[in-house]
Amino acid sequence: MAQKTQLQQFYIPEEQSIYLLSHDDAKKLKDWVALCAAQLRQLGYEDIQLIGKGAYGFVFSGRLPGTGVGGPEHVFKFTRINLPRHLQDRLEDEAYILEQVRHPRVPRLISYQRANNQPILVMERAAGLNLEEVSLRDGRLKPRLVMRIADQLADILRNLRRENGPAGRPIVHGDIKPSNLVFDASTENIALIDWGSSVFAQLDANQQFITANVMELMSDNVQQTNARLGDVYFIGDEQLNGGLSSPRFDEQGAAGTLYALASAQSCRFGHRAIPATSLGLPMEFARMLDGMLSPDPDTRRQAGDYYLREMPRMARTVMIDLPERPVTAQVPVWVRASDQEIDTVVYSSRKSFLREEGAPETLNDVNDVQLDRYYKNFMQGMGETEKAFLAAVSRLGRYPVEGGLAVRWETDGVYIDTSLNLHDPALKSAFVQAVNNMVYLAQAIYRKGIFKSCLFNARNTLHIDRDEPDQPFLVSPDMKLHYEVSAAPEVEDESRVHSYFEDGPDPEEFLVLPETIIRSLEALNNIHHTGMIIFEALPRHLKIHSHYRLLDPDQEPEFSRLLDEILSAVEQITGLGVSGFMKMPYKDTRFFPHIERLPERYYPRNPRTEQVST
DSSP: OOGGGOOOSOOOOTTOOGGGSOHHHHHHHHHHHHHHHHHHHHTTOEEEEEEEEOSSEEEEEEEOTTSOTTSOEEEEEEEOTTSOHHHHTHHHHHHHHHHHOOOTTSOOEEEEEEETTEEEEEEEOOSSEEHHHHHHHHOSOOHHHHHHHHHHHHHHHHHHHSSOSGGGOOEEOOOOOGGGEEEETTTTEEEEOOOTTOEEOSBOTTSOBOOSSHHHHHSGGGGSOOOOOOOTTTSOHHHHTTOOOOTHHHHHHHHHHHHHHHHTOSSSGGGTTSOGGGTTBOHHHHHHHHHHTOSSHHHHHHHHHHHHHHHHHHHTSOOOOOOOOOOOOSSOOEEOOOSSOOOEEEEEEOOGGGBOTTOOOTTTTOOOHHHIIIIITTTTTBOHHHHHHHHHHHHHTTSSEEEEEEEEEETTEEEEEEEEEESOGGGHHHHHHHHHHHHHHHHTOOSOEEEEEEEEEGGGOEEEEOSSTTSOOOOOTTOOOOOEEOOOSSOOOGGGOOOTTTTOSOTTOOOOOOHHHHHHHHHHTTSOEEEEEEEEEOSSEEEEEEEEEESOGGGHHHHHHHHHHHHHTGGGOOSOEEEEEEEOSSOOOEEEOOOSSOOOOBOOSSHHHHHHHO
């Protein structure tokens, strides 16, 4: 592929919307995608679609001509061509390992090839949706389905432990998580995909070295891990901290995955506050899962052995899908269908108090894109429940939702203000479960502080470019801050309004806004509305994220004038960094006492009698 189309220093975190990119970067991305699709058309494929992207590349689907709509599809993985050679070579490693795996639940390698010096990995495509998408759509998976998935996953792990690789080494997938498991709803079968973190194991399940000869055992290489970092939301401590690769890594990925699917979370960290024993699973299975997630390594190993050994028996338990009572939201959730496309983005501030004082910086030597993005700059130094709370807030952003929340921890409990507007009624049940998980996790955090989060539509983000960092950001005449107007039931007492300025300046935000903008925001504060505005100033690019709903239509001329005033003062912004302001429509603070963990709740021993009684 032509050198001029390279993406320079460009990485999109999984959840980042294309609408947050500068015009230049968005164009580079679109050009890159078009170029990859053109390569596939040259190879003879049609119906080409981009189905995923990550730190190291893009994933497309396509089919060979003449196979018809129902014919077999293939998946294509491209590395970003601007990656260092050793990272590009990882695609060839992935192809080599995948070629060794023979299992009906693992889509097969078709070929590894280069087109114009661009490496491409071609695989079979598994039928269905990935389990993260299923989880976001359906919320907590039924206990019967969790057991079925657990049984199939155990079967895959047992297969990977067999002597597949060179010199009879087990294979470690290294990145087992819901989005890497494709679920076919018609058969309830799963397929394990994305072998980009896979390696041949250095240690066996008993932590003994796997070596071909005594010379290899004496070399220094056995002390250097060959492990690759999987998703830090799901991998276990040994893999995260650079331990030698072992089949135990995948046990930990499986445990985190099953726990997340059973609890409607997007990580493994919530198990102390929301244990597996509270999720309505069969008692034996729930206790085993909690054991696999235990902080004690011996308990984890024993529970992992039990899982692989006993899962076939547990899976034979006759289970039925019990009717469930509608989920009640712990805090208000408003549902209003929208005719506008929503690309939700979550911006959170005031996180620093969630870190433990004096927490060791243990991962500074690990150089990995994903670790920097998701962990070192975000969650390192936090306890498990604090990490789970932040992940729960991030999960809300996977839904078409706008609004904000403010959580205040005091000695007596937790005070939560929310304004959450969901724009797809079909997702209400799953969204309410995600909101409730956030509340339960907040209740299990014992410290004092304030956390705020805004959820906005990235499609409304304004982008302003400048050629040099010392030039002003100039707003074009046609730019407007988007807002909606809706009459509130009544104008609340002013003293109850959740103000922009209630908690003072945010210590984590470094952009100092000009006085003109601050005065306009103070004036806006006196008008009854809900919303937020965030300024994100980079050396050559300014993003203005906003979400506004005016609740006093009589004030619209003044409201609109103040928003225009804010925009016209943007050219006065001189610093770099982020500065954000949020306002709730009125105070409806909910109080929740602290908890240690949710109470035990198991699948009934005799589900048929339970079915009659409900």
